[in-house]
Amino acid sequence: MMVSPTLPWTNSPMPPTATIFTKRYSRVALLGLMSIITVFFFFWHAEPLGLAIIPLKPAPNAPQEPLHTDTNNTLPPTFDEWHNYEAKINTLPKSRYIAEGPTLPLIHFSNHAHGSGWGNIMQELLMNAHLAQAAGYGFVFDNYTWSKDMTSPFGIFNGKAIPGRIPLTALVAGPVVGANDQPAVSLPQFTELCNWKGEGLSSFKGEPNPNIYVLESEPLRATIGERGQMEGKDMLYGYVKELTRLKESGVQCVVVKESSLHMWDIWLFGDTHALSLMPYIRNSPVFTQFAWSPLILSLFWDNQAFFRDVRSKSWWEKWFGKEWDSLPAPVDPNHPHPIPIPAQLEAGSTNPPYTLLEGLLALHIRRGDFEEHCANLAAWGSRFNGFNSFPELPDTFTPPDGDDDRKAYAHSRCFPSVQDILQKVTSLRQIRKLDRVYVMSNGSPAFLQELKDELAKLGGWKDGGVRTSRDLTWSRREGKYVAQAMDMYVAQRADVFVGNGFSSLTSNVVLLRMINGVDPITTRHW
Incomplete structure (x- = not known):
């Protein structure tokens, strides 16, 4: 009897041997594939061989998230x-x-x-x-x-x-x-x-x-x-x-x-x-081995769209989405942190030395009390903080002769105007591909909005990628009160960082970038 290669077998009590094996092995192969995927997802949270495993879940009896005991939301959290x-x-x-x-x-x-x-x-x-x-x-x-x-x-x-x-x-x-x-x-x-x-x-x-x-x-x-x-x-x-x-x-x-x-x-x-x-x-x-707490990393995760292209997902994230979050991870019972590190963060985001956030320009712009402070520093003849003065850094502090010129120079380096900032950003984009900018600042809403508008006019920002400290959102009430630490984490990882040479926050970032081996040409000052 002629066997049709395409029609179903209706005239025989059982299909050809080849068909039996094909279906049987297909089922076995599918089952094996699903088993591999299950095991893969179960153990994925462990670091690659040679790196320290970071437990992503808290120790027993640790708070699952940083809660607060006060019920009056007009008061800050008490931790x-x-x-x-x-x-x-x-x-x-x-x-x-x-x-x-x-x-x-x-x-x-x-x-x-x-x-x-x-x-x-x-x-x-x-x-x-x-x-x-x-x-x-x-x-x-x-x-x-x-x-x-x-x-x-x-x-x-x-x-x-x-x-x-x-x-x-x-x-x-x-x-x-x-x-x-x-x-x-x-x-x-x-x-x-x-x-x-x-x-x-x-x-x-x-x-x-x-x-x-x-x-x-x-x-x-x-x-x-x-x-x-x-x-x-x-x-x-x-x-x-x-x-x-x-x-x-x-x-x-x-x-x-x-x-x-x-x-x-x-x-x-x-x-x-x-x-x-x-x-x-x-x-x-x-x-x-200095690192940031899981709270800081979780705040970064909440706002990561400001700092990197979150659309560039790996295949497992595209297929399975955020459910990846809920999968179990190895737990170290002695892990010293009270909340889990976001499971999606790769090793370069959680372990020093951190990987750089490609295309991100981080700007540290002090306002508030620095308006008076910068005037005083200029009058005193102050220079950059110690760790802002590494000879390898390109933007040295070299004030001109003459009292008035020296004061004007120091003030512009400490309290840059919007035009000073735009000029600096433009010059940096000519030598490096930068498609996002994050402004770390305690400036007023009006000042930051003006700066955002002017930076946006430069064009070329991915997803309209001009963001400031005031654009951040906090999934936890504690976030507002540790925001400076998250800013420092972002600045430490920025592709290019521009800081205030008279600021201790900037000098901490500069020191960590130097210790982590970041190219000094990417660590700048106003």
Whole structure:
């Protein structure tokens, strides 16, 4: 009987052998393919081999998102769940300090800066953490503190209530908060481990504790050099030498006296003396492994359309969409972060050194108090901050002779006009393909709208890609109060960054870009 190659087999109780195998193996192949896809999706959240696996889910009992306890939405969030979670982080077993005796001393800089912007706080924080590590101490990290008034969770800025204390783990990740096997403890842990009850009241198991040493910075600084004249490397060497002496004498817990001078101050950070630190911090885990918290990464994810082409999706995102989010990920029960990192973020977005956001131009434009501040800086003859003065950077600060010319020059570099900004952007687009611009600014709505309109007239922006800090949206109430940190994360990853040479926020970004090996030609100043 002739068999039709196209018609169904109706005259036979069973199809040809070839057809049986074709269908059977098709089913098997389909089942195998679906199994592979299932396994692939289940394990995809792990990093590629050779990279550290980043757990994307929180540890058990950690808040699933940064909640708030106040019901009055006119008040800022209190970060209570973050505080509670951070207090439970156990990065150093207590048994090492109580039952067995310490193998690593701890140092708490109780004189750390407070009541200041995040840029100023962060630069001191990282240097304190590096000093602790260099001297062989565990670093004690504390809140980002605006107000030390413990009777209220709020502080006041420009007549408005703001969070008085933000847990550090809501802002940053990495060794500074004890990640990556680096020794660090929160202040509540330090208080318990060392039985510290305040300066002059230290005790251990009810008895005076001879192992708690209160360090005053002034006499130590005096042995190193004159204020404002000390090289950063000499300060680091002098501090490490003294802390090493204390450690070798058996001191277990060091507290830098709250009322004493900062170990690192504006006289260092505001001068090129800071540059001598670079050979020592360039390879320090505190800097090379510095990362941003999952809260900051989630805020970036909420606004990512401002910073990169979200239409360029991989095939699995095109096929399966946002359900990708809900798939399980490996969980590290000791993971120190209170919310998961957005699952869609690739390794280059979550692990330093970060990948650059191709085509993004980030502009840091200070307004507000800088109008007066810039006038004062010009009158004082100030120069760029230390880490804004790397010789590799193309936009050096070279004021002309003559008092009036010098003041005008300094003011234009500190407080650029809209025309100054347009001129800079135009020149940069002539040498690099830039199709998005993000303006990091505390400027008024009117100023930012004018700037957006003028930038838009330049044309060539993808998706009308001119955005400012005021265009951001926050899926969490906490977002507004950590926005500067997210701005810094974006600037750190920008294809080209233009910052204010007199700003500590800019200098932090510049330093991180230099440490992460970003081409200096792409790090600019007004």
